[in-house]
Amino acid sequence: xxxxxxxxxxxxxxxxxxxxxxPEHSNLRFxxxxxxxxxxxxxxxxNAQLARHLPIYEAQDRILYARVKMADGTTLPGLPAIEAxxxxxxFPLGFADTQGNFRFVLASGGTRFNPGFNSxxxxxxxxxxxxxxLRAEFPGFRSRHVSPSWLREMKDAxxxxxxxxxxxxxxxxxxxxxxxxxxxxPARDAYKKGGAALANGKWNEAKSEFEKAVSLQPAYFVAWIxxxxxxxxxxxxxxxxxxxxxxxxxxxxSAEPYLRIARLGARAGDWEQTAQYSEAALGLxxxxxxxxxxxxxxANAKLGRMDxxxxxxxxxxxxxxxxxxxxxxxxxxxxxxxxxxxxDAKTSLQKYLQLVPKxxxxxxxxxxxxxxxxxxxx
Numbered sequence: 001x002x003x004x005x006x007x008x009x010x011x012x013x014x015x016x017x018x019x020x021x022x023p024e025h026s027n028l029r030f031x032x033x034x035x036x037x038x039x040x041x042x043x044x045x046x047n048a049q050l051a052r053h054l055p056i057y058e059a060q061d062r063i064l065y066a067r068v069k070m071a072d073g074t075t076l077p078g079l080p081a082i083e084a085x086x087x088x089x090x091f092p093l094g095f096a097d098t099q100g101n102f103r104f105v106l107a108s109g110g111t112r113f114n115p116g117f118n119s120x121x122x123x124x125x126x127x128x129x130x131x132x133x134l135r136a137e138f139p140g141f142r143s144r145h146v147s148p149s150w151l152r153e154m155k156d157a158x159x160x161x162x163x164x165x166x167x168x169x170x171x172x173x174x175x176x177x178x179x180x181x182x183x184x185x186p187a188r189d190a191y192k193k194g195g196a197a198l199a200n201g202k203w204n205e206a207k208s209e210f211e212k213a214v215s216l217q218p219a220y221f222v223a224w225i226x227x228x229x230x231x232x233x234x235x236x237x238x239x240x241x242x243x244x245x246x247x248x249x250x251x252x253x254s255a256e257p258y259l260r261i262a263r264l265g266a267r268a269g270d271w272e273q274t275a276q277y278s279e280a281a282l283g284l285x286x287x288x289x290x291x292x293x294x295x296x297x298x299a300n301a302k303l304g305r306m307d308x309x310x311x312x313x314x315x316x317x318x319x320x321x322x323x324x325x326x327x328x329x330x331x332x333x334x335x336x337x338x339x340x341x342x343x344d345a346k347t348s349l350q351k352y353l354q355l356v357p358k359x360x361x362x363x364x365x366x367x368x369x370x371x372x373x374x375x376x377x378x
Contacts, residue, residue: 066146066162068100068136072169076100077138078222078256079195079229080167085145086132088326088356095229096136098195134162135324139256139281140288142168142321170288187216191223198226203233214246221250228260237264255281255289262295274299290319290328297331310335326355 068080082093082102096102135143144166183191194209207230213223224247231240241264248257258281265273278296281289293316301309313332316322333348 063159064104064162065159066096066102066134067164068096068102069164069166070169071144071166074169076167077141078225079198080136080138080141080143082165083135083137084132085135085324090135090137090324093134094201095195095198097199098192102199134165136165136167138167139259139291140170140285142170142288144168170285181217181219183217183220187213187220187223190216191220191226194223194226194230198230198233201233203230206230207234219250221247221254224250225256225260232264237268240264253284255285255292258284259289259292259295262292262299266295266298271299271302275303275305286315288319290316290321290325292316293319294325294327294331297335298327301331301334306335306338310339323355326352329355 066082068076068082070076076096076098079098080096080100082096082104083090084093085091094102094104133145133147135145137143146162146165190209190213194206194213197203197206197209207227210223210226210230214220214227217223224243228240228243228247231237231243241261244257244260244264248254248261251257258277262274262277262281265271265277274295278292278299281292282296285292293312297309297312297316300306300312309331313328313335316325316328317332322328329348329352333345333352336342336345336348
């Protein structure tokens, strides 16, 4: 797969790379408007957009429990992240351990949600979860959602069980024929301890245990991934990428490290890196990586490769779990507006608004949409 192309056979014309809109008539205001709005939104991390006061009840240091299992009964592929989906926006809560166990403290002292997780032991009130759904996240896998809508009724419970979150194995995947080296028991034990520390939000301890595991067995793929995850929580981005590169060298046919490096590129605004690694991930698993198409579309839109951005967004939207990545609709609208397909761009933008009704930008975008609809009706 060539760089700059999210789909095999996709080519990017010079005109597509340099497409600009000129204010020739009133409908062109829509294109300019969409481009401006989408540029602002796409440049921000949707996982950090919604930090609102959503009072439901005053939490009293309750413990929220969940269990992640494979739907087919097999072993978990790694350390799945747990996310809350609130108004269409995904917020990271933490990680399950090697056995799939997840716990989180619903801390007392306020109703402000801070999705940053910048420091260990930070007290965060998650009572807002009553209006959200929980899912597990692991590259290439789909998750069934669970809804803790009954959370508001559990005012006196000290422990609250969300139940089991099932991960579904992907369908057709190009085989990863890599064979892991034998893992000695001390290394496996250190990895388990690292997973437990990660699940409890003890990022430094998790990193230390994972590093112990790879010191005992340098070819320990999942432990290198664990080091990357811990470094991300510690905001040590370069170290996280180094760990993922180690994992990639061990399993060059696994899409996971490519996708994680693509995410780091998007966080840093390195769109060439995001495009390169998301394209490589899609080359290995084009049937399941909706997030890969989303990252690829966004990166190429940022780089002015609108034909490729639109092609990637369309391919991602054809997959089963496409609506879990509403950014695909943003990239689609961006590409359509750049191509002066204003009616299509308006439809794509409206679809995004339907999927993300609680994003902070919604009031402003609704106002602008009304203006756009007025212009198009003339």
